[in-house]
Amino acid sequence: MTGTIDSEALAWDKQNGLLPVIVQDAHTLRVLMLGYMNRDALAATLASGKVTFYSRSKQRLWMKGESSGHVLDLVGIATDCDADTLLVQVHPHGATCHLQRASCFETAPGDDLMALDALVAQRASTRPQGSYTTRLLESGIRRIAQKVGEEGVETALAAVAQDDAALLGEAADLLYHLTVLLRARGLSLQDAKQVLADRRG
Structure with missing residues (x-):
């Protein structure tokens, strides 16, 4: 995993400028959530070290934890073989799920x-x-x-x-x-x- 990625090499055009983002705990390898990024969200994530998404409901950039304080510190980021999905490894601060669970996928396996x-x-x-x-x-x-x-x-x-x-x-x-x-x-x-x-x- 790396903290840098070539944004221009990603397949932004496949989903109207958005890429699905799988978020994984870098320590336990547990899948925490799924979100979406546009170019600006990816740039903000890389610049700040805090994972930022594009909220489809709010129609704006949204840093995870901006209200709760449960931010996701970026550890690494990688793309899949088609360059249309991102895997982001993080150190979470608190619950990731809005239901106050560690993961949005309640039974997601981990180490x-x-x-x-x-x-x-x-x-x-x-x-x-x-x-x-x-x-x-x-x-x-x-x-x-x-x-x-x-x-x-x-x-x-x-x-x-x-x-x-x-x-x-x-x-x-x-x-x-x-x-x-x-x-x-x-x-x-x-x-x-x-x-x-x-x-x-």
Whole structure:
């Protein structure tokens, strides 16, 4: 994905100067909404870094979140093979849907591990009181690393001596604590996924 695109290479004439825009969470890969852009909306999006659409009902440019504050920060933009549809990846601030849901497509699939990573990052930033993640982060790297070790042993033992449900529960605990450990080091699950991608060559 890239933050720049050649507007003149797009097939604006196919739909009376409008292109459908699929909006996707860059972290979880969940589809959030569908909108439309004209040339001016695309230019405004690229210039501001905030996703702006052309509202067919209001007949004007409309920056997502201009009223609610739930803006979409542009991460990347790409076109399809026919140059008549855009895929826009974003970091959303709050609910995207007017029904206060994360996505306008209620059951749209996403990457649950990346959703966990985003939640841990948010907790690391805000440190809400009463949060286990907050307590864990404030306990320091050594304690978090110890927890990862404990969860790893418990996962291995469950694989040998317990049923599938117990193994899956321990594996989920291990993934959560590993996510916190990475975040405590200023890293993320996405960084670990990139290492896997690099290994695939």
